[in-house]
Each structure stands twice: as C-alpha cells, then as structure tokens.
Amino acid sequence: MFRTFNLRRRKTRNLLLFVLIVCALVWYVREKRAEFLKGPVMAPAALPPAVSSKAPPKAETDYFVDSKLERERARSLELERLREMINSTQTDAATKKEANSRFLLASKEAARESEIEHLVKARGYDDVVAFLGNGSCVIVVKTAQLSQVDVLRLADVVSQVAGLKPESLRVIARQ
Numbered sequence: 001m002f003r004t005f006n007l008r009r010r011k012t013r014n015l016l017l018f019v020l021i022v023c024a025l026v027w028y029v030r031e032k033r034a035e036f037l038k039g040p041v042m043a044p045a046a047l048p049p050a051v052s053s054k055a056p057p058k059a060e061t062d063y064f065v066d067s068k069l070e071r072e073r074a075r076s077l078e079l080e081r082l083r084e085m086i087n088s089t090q091t092d093a094a095t096k097k098e099a100n101s102r103f104l105l106a107s108k109e110a111a112r113e114s115e116i117e118h119l120v121k122a123r124g125y126d127d128v129v130a131f132l133g134n135g136s137c138v139i140v141v142k143t144a145q146l147s148q149v150d151v152l153r154l155a156d157v158v159s160q161v162a163g164l165k166p167e168s169l170r171v172i173a174r175q
Contacts, residue, residue: 135164
C-alpha cells in the first residue's frame with residue numbers, strides 16, 4: 001500500500017512538473033511573439049518551393065485540427081514513454097540521461113511548433129500546422145495559393161524561431 005501511494009505521488013509530481021513546463025513555454029512564446037512580429041523579412045539565398053495541394057477538402061473533417069490532435073497524441077505517448085524510462089529504477093544512468101535529453105528536445109520542438117503556428121497566424125493566415133524534426137520543417141497553411149513573398153515570410157518566421165535554413169523548409173498550401 002505504501003508503495004502505491006509513493007507511485008501515485010510520483011506520477012502526480014511528474015504531471016505537475018510537465019504542466020509547469022508547458023505553462024512556462026507558453027508564457028515564453030507569448031513574450032517573444034511581439035519581438036518576432038516586428039522583425040524584418042529576410043530574403044533567403046534560395047527560394048523554397050511553394051507547393052499547392054489540389055485535393056478537395058473534406059467537409060466531415062478539418063485537416064488542421066486532426067493533424068494537431070494526432071501530433072499531440074503521438075508526442076504525449078513518446079513523452080510518457082520517456083518519463084517512464086527516466087523514473088524507472090531499473091534503467092541505467094546512461095539510458096536515463098539519453099531519455100532526459102530526448103524528453104527536453106521533444107518539449108522544445110513542441111514549443112517551437114506552437115510558436116511558429118502562432119506567428120504564421122499573426123501574419124494573416126486562417127490556420128496552420130507545423131511539423132519540426134530531423135533538422136527540417138514542414139508548414140501546411142490554410143490558403144488557396146502561396147506567392148513567393150508569402151514563402152519568404154514563412155521562411156523568415158521558421159529561421160527566427162527554429163534556426164533552420166530556408167532550404168530545410170517545405171511549405172504546403174491547403175484549403
């Protein structure tokens with residue numbers, strides 16, 4: 001009985017810590033948002049291609065909502081698995097260290113994706129979903145089409161927030 005009480009306490013503490021980290025990241029994004037909105041649009045050396053999706057939108061589902069939910073579900077599963085590895089008494093120190101660094105990286109990617117999405121929406125787009133990973137970024141923007149100027153603005157946001165080069169950005173227009 002004492003062991004289950006400690007386990008519950010540990011899980012509650014971990015959940016509270018996770019919520020505090022997310023709140024801190026949201027606060028940080030809101031504080032830095034105005035700074036990024038004021039910044040100039042930088043022209044990249046090579047223009048990333050603007051890609052347009054010709055697929056008709058489905059009336060039953062919303063791509064953007066579904067994509068964000070699926071991304072958050074997958075990330076939550078990954079973070080929970082990493083949390084279990086970190087908190088396990090059977091895990092060696094090297095594995096715990098690696099799991100902790102992957103946990104922090106996933107949390108930072110989530111914050112950057114959120115910040116990119118907020119900044120792109122602030123540029124006047126109805127909806128957006130961003131996917132960061134492996135040194136690249138894919139942005140799906142709710143619009144009929146994108147001009148090269150639009151792509152430059154989006155590349156500027158990504159380079160400022162995620163520190164990625166414009167060549168590692170892929171922009172997709174979708175209605």
